[in-house]
Amino acid sequence: MGVPEHRAQQAAPLPLSPPLPNFGRGGTDTKGVHGGEGQSGSPIIGRASPAGGGGGFFPRSKSEWYNKSVSNPSSLLPPSLPVYRGATPDPKAATREAVAVTRRGLLPIAEIFYSLQGEGARAGQATVFVRVAGCTLACSFCDTDFRVRREMTVEAVVDEARGYNCPWVCLTGGEPTMYDLQPLCDRLHKAGLRIQVETNGQHPRPDWRLDHITVSPKETEGGRLHPWYLEHATEFKYVIDSDEDVARAAANPAAGLPNGPLLYLQPNALNPDAPRICVEAIKASPSRFRLSLQTHKYLQIP
Numbered sequence: 443m444g445v446p447e448h449r450a451q452q453a454a455p456l457p458l459s460p461p462l463p464n465f466g467r468g469g470t471d472t473k474g475v476h477g478g479e480g481q482s483g484s485p486i487i488g489r490a491s492p493a494g495g496g497g498g499f500f501p502r503s504k505s506e507w508y509n510k511s512v513s514n515p516s517s518l519l520p521p522s523l524p525v526y527r528g529a530t531p532d533p534k535a536a537t538r539e540a541v542a543v544t545r546r547g548l549l550p551i552a553e554i555f556y557s558l559q560g561e562g563a564r565a566g567q568a569t570v571f572v573r574v575a576g577c578t579l580a581c582s583f584c585d586t587d588f589r590v591r592r593e594m595t596v597e598a599v600v601d602e603a604r605g606y607n608c609p610w611v612c613l614t615g616g617e618p619t620m621y622d623l624q625p626l627c628d629r630l631h632k633a634g635l636r637i638q639v640e641t642n643g644q645h646p647r648p649d650w651r652l653d654h655i656t657v658s659p660k661e662t663e664g665g666r667l668h669p670w671y672l673e674h675a676t677e678f679k680y681v682i683d684s685d686e687d688v689a690r691a692a693a694n695p696a697a698g699l700p701n702g703p704l705l706y707l708q709p710n711a712l713n714p715d716a717p718r719i720c721v722e723a724i725k726a727s728p729s730r731f732r733l734s735l736q737t738h739k740y741l742q743i744p
């Protein structure tokens with residue numbers, strides 16, 4: 443990593459969001475991942491075998507989901523986590539470094555780039571992507587390298603985003619909601635920009651006044667979905683590898699239902715069988731599911 447940018451403009455340290463939750467993984471050792479620290483008040487949706495006992499894993503209603511997740515959250519977590527094969531060589535170290543940057547009052551940025559949004563309801567719209575470094579998870583299939591490459595002030599990020607003369611900014615990661623980005627969101631809004639966030643849904647962020655919220659829950663990777671997103675997300679996006687993933691999407695007690703967020707199935711680009719699974723599921727539940735493709739990959743753009 444190079445010399446920090448705009449070090450002279452350092453502000454007070456950026457407060458972190460509620461304690462770094464659920465970070466890390468260790469193969470099948472889920473203790474560090476699902477330990478009790480920082481988890482109270484953070485209901486989760488988890489994964490289990492659809493055939494699993496105990497009344498079934500997938501809740502039938504929002505209240506059932508909420509009660510189950512609050513009363514016994516660990517019962518909803520996967521019994522073990524897949525082996526990490528993600529793009530960040532050492533995700534835990536990368537996240538520690540990113541958090542250290544925030545303690546110096548700067549934003550840990552992996553990259554800022556201008557492209558088209560490839561996925562979900564905003565697919566095809568020009569967007570400035572601000573990829574924040576660090577993540578609360580280390581998903582086995584993560585295709586994003588979220589190491590810190592730039593240390594920037596809020597003002598520097600806003601100036602760079604404005605420079606593209608594009609109305610939309612997408613805060614992505616890594617996991618942007620693990621930091622308090624309210625000052626950044628306020629400044630972006632003040633500059634007349636609209637803000638999308640892409641998140642795994644672990645932290646509610648009502649104070650950011652987001653214009654478009656995309657949630658991609660990662661419960662199969664030990665993630666936890668905060669119920670705030672059931673009410674406030676614009677869209678949920680589930681990466682589909684199997685029928686179990688479709689069942690997991692269907693278990694969302696709000697998405698795809700009347701007045702709820704949109705519900706997208708997105709085939710895992712690495713699985714040749716995934717498009718067929720998605721198409722069949724959408725044809726079987728036409729009023730619930732929609733298809734999201736990673737169109738930027740087809741276009742071979744970032």
Ligand code: SF4
Pocket residue numbers: 528577578579580581583584585586588615616617642660663
């Ligand atoms: S939540 Fe997203 S950015 Fe974080 S490890 Fe998982 S896939 Fe990667």
